[in-house]
Amino acid sequence: MEQSLDAFFKISERGSSVRTEVMGGITTFLTMAYVVAVNPAMLGLTGIPFTAALTATCFGAAIMTALMGLVANRPLALASGMGLNAVVVYSICLGQGVDWRIAMSCVVFEGLIILILVLAGLREAIMKAIPASLQHAIGIGIGLFVAFIGLKGGTLIVASESSYITMGVISSPTAIVAIISIVCAIAFTVLNVRGGLLLSILIATVAGIPLGVTPLPTEWNFGFDFSAFAAPLQTTPDGAVAIVEMMTQPILWLFVFSMLMSDFFDTMGTVFAVGQKAEFSHPDGSVDDMHKILTIDSIAAMVGGFTGGSSITTYAESVSGATAGARTGLSSLIVAVLFVLCAFLAPIVGMISSSATCGALVVVGYLMMSEIGAIEWHNPAMAIPSFLVIAGIPMTYSITDGIGFGFIFYCFIMLVQGKAKQVHPLMWGASAAFLIAFLLM
Numbered sequence: 001m002e003q004s005l006d007a008f009f010k011i012s013e014r015g016s017s018v019r020t021e022v023m024g025g026i027t028t029f030l031t032m033a034y035v036v037a038v039n040p041a042m043l044g045l046t047g048i049p050f051t052a053a054l055t056a057t058c059f060g061a062a063i064m065t066a067l068m069g070l071v072a073n074r075p076l077a078l079a080s081g082m083g084l085n086a087v088v089v090y091s092i093c094l095g096q097g098v099d100w101r102i103a104m105s106c107v108v109f110e111g112l113i114i115l116i117l118v119l120a121g122l123r124e125a126i127m128k129a130i131p132a133s134l135q136h137a138i139g140i141g142i143g144l145f146v147a148f149i150g151l152k153g154g155t156l157i158v159a160s161e162s163s164y165i166t167m168g169v170i171s172s173p174t175a176i177v178a179i180i181s182i183v184c185a186i187a188f189t190v191l192n193v194r195g196g197l198l199l200s201i202l203i204a205t206v207a208g209i210p211l212g213v214t215p216l217p218t219e220w221n222f223g224f225d226f227s228a229f230a231a232p233l234q235t236t237p238d239g240a241v242a243i244v245e246m247m248t249q250p251i252l253w254l255f256v257f258s259m260l261m262s263d264f265f266d267t268m269g270t271v272f273a274v275g276q277k278a279e280f281s282h283p284d285g286s287v288d289d290m291h292k293i294l295t296i297d298s299i300a301a302m303v304g305g306f307t308g309g310s311s312i313t314t315y316a317e318s319v320s321g322a323t324a325g326a327r328t329g330l331s332s333l334i335v336a337v338l339f340v341l342c343a344f345l346a347p348i349v350g351m352i353s354s355s356a357t358c359g360a361l362v363v364v365g366y367l368m369m370s371e372i373g374a375i376e377w378h379n380p381a382m383a384i385p386s387f388l389v390i391a392g393i394p395m396t397y398s399i400t401d402g403i404g405f406g407f408i409f410y411c412f413i414m415l416v417q418g419k420a421k422q423v424h425p426l427m428w429g430a431s432a433a434f435l436i437a438f439l440l441m
Contacts, residue, residue: 143368
């Protein structure tokens with residue numbers, strides 16, 4: 001069995017082992033497991049039954065993550081995007097009073113357009129057109145973003161009316177658990193303990209029980225609800241087929257464009273970041289199996305809309321699994337299996353608090369900083385846009401916005417320096433698209 005897995009996934013060839021891949025998959029899953037609780041709760045605001053949203057979230061993520069592992073054979077996990085589902089819930093459904101089935105139709109169209117762009121080679125071409133310094137900056141920015149998410153989830157940093165963010169109360173139970181997770185994650189990293197990030201999550205979860213941070217299961221739900229599936233083909237309360245009604249409302253196409261921009265560049269940044277750690281990206285900016293990765297990610301958006309779980313995208317938390325040693329699609333397969341289990345074991349996953357994963361995400365952020373020396377800091381045309389990407393991603397809480405800042409000012413600086421002809425045409429096009437997207441916000 002182990003030899004068959006090794007041969008199929010090329011585990012030994014990539015310097016890994018079955019055990020490492022399993023540990024990496026579990027680590028990735030635990031750092032993104034919050035989606036199992038958060039996404040259904042958010043979608044519930046639109047009228048989707050919680051169990052139906054949970055089933056859609058878990059099965060959608062499982063199907064696409066398994067496909068990524070089996071076809072692309074890279075340690076990338078996918079699930080409903082938190083930024084994208086916010087657009088669906090708050091902007092489209094609650095903001096415009098649109099039925100959730102129609103909103104899911106928008107998601108399907110967004111995925112379809114991206115898939116067409118991938119098949120036409122445009123998405124991959126844009127990735128290749130990005131200067132190497134900006135590629136490294138995207139990975140670093142995502143590292144800071146992931147660390148920020150960890151610290152925020154552990155309440156070590158909190159909102160402040162006077163300074164926007166400030167240090168939280170470290171004596172609070174959630175902060176104490178977060179500190180325990182950070183201490184363990186750093187200690188295990190320094191000591192090169194295999195599976196250290198996973199171990200830090202488990203220790204912090206146990207430590208959180210007596211502190212009341214780790215919620216204990218109160219009920220067990222073993223049932224599935226597939227009523228949200230085929231959402232675009234369902235009939236709305238008005239008696240129309242959702243996808244047909246969506247096509248007759250011009251304003252919804254603005255939301256399709258907005259989600260398209262976010263999905264397009266979020267995945268791009270995530271692939272760069274994970275590729276640097278999992279060793280499938282190269283100094284010249286190329287990424288192994290890029291076409292397969294982007295194709296699956298594009299299909300995932302359509303599947304997310306079809307299942308009713310919102311747009312499915314590649315998760316930046318995949319970096320944590322790569323940091324733990326994952327190098328192949330076997331780790332993705334492990335993540336997929338765990339998502340299926342969550343469809344009826346959500347209470348168990350619910351025990352893992354954001355405080356418990358804080359340490360793992362902070363260490364991932366530290367490790368992503370290792371790419372900072374590869375940026376051409378002596379060249380303003382590369383250094384300033386790279387800085388804007390690095391600062392922009394965590395400060396705007398958006399991978400896409402941070403990338404947009406960098407792209408626009410890279411083109412601007414090259415224009416000012418009289419080097420406009422040296423900028424790839426696709427970079428000009430992408431920058432223009434970002435500028436339009438910002439103006440429409």
